[in-house]
Amino acid sequence: MATKRAYASPLRQQAAARTREQILKCAAELFAGRGYGRVTVADIAAAAGVSPKTVFASVGSKSDILDRIVDQGVTASGHEEAVARLLALTDPRELLRKLAAATRHGNEGQFLVHEAIRKALPAHEQAEELWERATAEYRRALCDVAAHLDTLTARPSASGEETADLLWFWFGPSGWRSLVVENGWSWERAERFLSGTAIATLC
Numbered sequence: 001m002a003t004k005r006a007y008a009s010p011l012r013q014q015a016a017a018r019t020r021e022q023i024l025k026c027a028a029e030l031f032a033g034r035g036y037g038r039v040t041v042a043d044i045a046a047a048a049g050v051s052p053k054t055v056f057a058s059v060g061s062k063s064d065i066l067d068r069i070v071d072q073g074v075t076a077s078g079h080e081e082a083v084a085r086l087l088a089l090t091d092p093r094e095l096l097r098k099l100a101a102a103t104r105h106g107n108e109g110q111f112l113v114h115e116a117i118r119k120a121l122p123a124h125e126q127a128e129e130l131w132e133r134a135t136a137e138y139r140r141a142l143c144d145v146a147a148h149l150d151t152l153t154a155r156p157s158a159s160g161e162e163t164a165d166l167l168w169f170w171f172g173p174s175g176w177r178s179l180v181v182e183n184g185w186s187w188e189r190a191e192r193f194l195s196g197t198a199i200a201t202l203c
Contacts (some may be wrong), residue, residue, distance in 0.1 A: 020058050023048045024072060027065045032115035037123030038067060066120060070134045073113035084140045092152040092203050098147060102196035103171040109189050114173050135173060142167040170194045
């Protein structure tokens with residue numbers, strides 16, 4: 001007797017995917033706003049308009065949710081395409097202006113993800129590991145840009161490693177957050193300042 005194969009309804013799968021996205025979106029907003037330690041699965045369920053049971057079945061535990069938020073952020077960053085465009089540039093000033101614009105776009109778009117992880121650091125056992133995972137490709141990308149930038153200047157004002165450190169200091173998540181969140185600057189003002197500082201220092 002032939003066994004029945006389970007039928008996976010495309011509409012049901014799409015609905016499940018939308019539910020997962022809604023749960024992750026609401027969780028990121030809550031983690032970034034209140035802090036990971038102050039948010040419960042029940043809070044996430046209420047914000048997403050589903051039951052706690054649905055949260056567990058769809059995404060998993062609160063720790064699983066943060067893990068998925070990090071994975072989503074890494075996937076959505078689009079750093080490979082951005083770096084390829086930057087490495088094609090031959091004018092160091094243009095490169096730094098474009099780098100400022102690209103990192104602003106990334107940090108502005110990934111703001112909730114970064115905040116969610118930052119505020120999880122005191123309460124989540126693996127938060128530091130998650131932060132490293134969320135930013136490792138970002139840092140490597142800036143190292144690649146730094147190496148390219150040094151080839152465009154006859155006598156670089158900094159060594160390759162120092163240039164990479166400076167780009168991370170200016171254009172990494174902490175640099176943007178310091179100006180925009182801690183000091184209340186607009187993203188546009190921060191971009192102009194960071195771009196101008198980098199050009200004045202390195203060019």
